[in-house]
Amino acid sequence: MSNPLTDLLAEKGTLLADGATGTNLFNMGLMSGDAPEMWNTEQPQNIIKLYQGAVQSGSDIFLTNSFGANASRLKLHNAEKRAHELSRVSAELAREVADKAGRKVIVAGSVGPTGEIMEPVGPLTHALAVEMFHETADGLKAGGADVGWLETISAPEEYRAAAEGFKLAGLDWVGTMSFDTAGRTMMGMTSEAMVDMVHDLDYGPLAYGANCGTGASDVLRTVLGFASKGMPTPIVSKGNAGIPKYVEGHIHYDGTPELMADYAEMARNCGASIIGGCCGTMPEHLVHMRAALDSRPKGDAPTLEQIVEALGPFSSASDGTDGEGPTRAPRRGRRRG
Numbered sequence: 617m618s619n620p621l622t623d624l625l626a627e628k629g630t631l632l633a634d635g636a637t638g639t640n641l642f643n644m645g646l647m648s649g650d651a652p653e654m655w656n657t658e659q660p661q662n663i664i665k666l667y668q669g670a671v672q673s674g675s676d677i678f679l680t681n682s683f684g685a686n687a688s689r690l691k692l693h694n695a696e697k698r699a700h701e702l703s704r705v706s707a708e709l710a711r712e713v714a715d716k717a718g719r720k721v722i723v724a725g726s727v728g729p730t731g732e733i734m735e736p737v738g739p740l741t742h743a744l745a746v747e748m749f750h751e752t753a754d755g756l757k758a759g760g761a762d763v764g765w766l767e768t769i770s771a772p773e774e775y776r777a778a779a780e781g782f783k784l785a786g787l788d789w790v791g792t793m794s795f796d797t798a799g800r801t802m803m804g805m806t807s808e809a810m811v812d813m814v815h816d817l818d819y820g821p822l823a824y825g826a827n828c829g830t831g832a833s834d835v836l837r838t839v840l841g842f843a844s845k846g847m848p849t850p851i852v853s854k855g856n857a858g859i860p861k862y863v864e865g866h867i868h869y870d871g872t873p874e875l876m877a878d879y880a881e882m883a884r885n886c887g888a889s890i891i892g893g894c895c896g897t898m899p900e901h902l903v904h905m906r907a908a909l910d911s912r913p914k915g916d917a918p919t920l921e922q923i924v925e926a927l928g929p930f931s932s933a934s935d936g937t938d939g940e941g942p943t944r945a946p947r948r949g950r951r952r953g
Contacts, residue, residue, distance in 0.1 A: 619788045620762040621722050622822055624676060625850060630884055630909055633854055633892025634670035634678040635902050637726070639869070641666060641681075651693045653685045656705040663706070667713040671721055673899040674906030677890065678714075678721065679765055680706040682756060683728035686748045688740075699748070700755040707759025724765035724790065725756030727778060734773040742777055749781025757787045764789035767827045767854070770802040772813050783819035790890075792827040792852050795838045799936025806936040807841030815847060825852025828894040830931040831859045832871060832879040836886050836923050837935045843887030843917070853888035855879060857896035859928070869896025876901040877908035878926050885915045 625631055641652050644662045655663055663681050670678040685703040687696040695702070707725055714721040730748055732740040753764050764787045766778045775791060782789040793801050793810055800806050805813075807826070814824045826838045835855035842851050858871025871879075876893060883891045891909065893901055924930065 619822060620720070621677070621724075621788070621790070624720055624722060625823075625889060628676065629889065631676040631722075631890045632674055632880070632902065632906050632909060633724075633852070633890055634675045635673075635893040635897030635899065636857070636895050637666065637679065637681060637683060639896050640669065640898065651684060651690065651695065652681055653683075653690070653702045653706065654693065654695070656681055656702050656709065660705075660709055663709050664713060667710050669899040670902065671713060671717050673902035675892070675902055676720075676722060677724050677892070678710065679724045679726040679767075680710045680756065680759075680761060681726070682706040682752065683726045683767070684731075685755070686728070686730055686752050688730040688732050688748060689728070699751050700758075703752045703755030704759040707756045707761040711760035722762045723760060724763050725753070725759075725761035725787070727752050727756070727764055727766045727789075729769055729771075729774055734771055734777070742773065745774060745777035746780045746784070749778045750784040751781075753782050753785035753787045753789075757785050761787070763787070763822065766791035766821070768792070768794045770794060770805070772803070772805055772809075775813065776817065779817050779819050779821070789821050790823045790852060791821040792825045792854060794828040795826050795834065795936070796829040797936075798932035799834070799838065799934050807838045808845060808937050811842055811845040811847050814849065821849070823850040823852050823890055825854070825888065825890070827852070827854035828856060831856060831928060832875065833923050833927040833930050834932075836879070836882055836918075836927070837920065837930060839883060839886040839888050840917065841935055841937055850890060851888045852890040852892075853883040853886070854892040854894045855883070856894045857898070857901055860896065871896060871901070873901045873904035875927060877904035880905035881908045881912045881915075882918050882923060882926060884909065885917050887917065
């Protein structure tokens with residue numbers, strides 16, 4: 617069936633997604649440890665500003681401020697009963713911005729991990745995970761989201777539970793994982809294994825891919841891994857703006873707008889058709905990414921050496937698919953806390 621996301625992708629060929637949520641909100645005064653989702657009702661003007669920053673920079677898709685709007689994460693702020701409400705309001709604010717954009721812009725309802733470890737390793741049952749994802753997805757749908765957007769997932773069990781939650785809500789979805797442990801997710805999944813999982817889902821995503829992780833180089837190596845499997849489902853690349861560094865007590869990302877422009881071009885050449893930024897990606901980065909996608913012709917897939925030359929070294933010697941395990945190569949900077 618038709619969906620606004622697939623329709624726009626068919627029309628344009630490549631779509632620019634948005635940038636960071638947390639980085640931009642911290643710059644507006646959000647304090648570390650606070651729940652960004654609370655701002656949907658407490659400071660809606662800042663959430664509208666966040667959304668407008670992406671749209672005005674040329675994004676075709678932007679994510680709602682609902683990454684942690686599930687009962688498990690909100691329980692830390694005594695707001696577990698507000699998951700549906702905060703999800704709905706995040707999408708309502710986004711719908712208002714998108715409908716005033718003067719062009720077709722997709723509202724993607726951000727859905728992050730529960731923050732708990734699923735059985736059999738941890739205590740979170742499949743049924744409870746599905747229930748939490750369903751609640752968030754239903755709120756996003758009620759608020760007018762065009763599509764759900766699962767992101768920063770590490771465990772295949774949680775990805776599958778989210779798929780069931782979206783199905784119960786009747787919401788089409790996109791799903792990305794974070795490959796931040798020497799080419800694997802924190803729970804050990806490789807890019808190739810993710811493609812196999814996506815292919816086998818009963819209610820699969822409209823697009824799949826990678827977000828966050830380490831630097832822009834690493835996410836492109838993961839995208840190449842996706843593309844090598846030859847699956848027709850569109851691929852998403854949403855990499856961080858460089859490597860995080862601590863400067864005077866704050867985290868800064870060293871990726872320049874020019875570097876992110878090169879990243880966007882190379883992501884498309886690697887096989888991604890939905891391209892955005894994650895942590896550290898600001899509106900000025902998006903402007904350069906938009907210009908690169910609009911002005912530079914699509915080329916051949918880059919070699920690993922060409923990726924390193926343009927964007928910097930990989931954080932590990934392996935992409936995780938060669939069975940070598942998580943042996944890290946030397947890297948610069950520090951991991952996010």
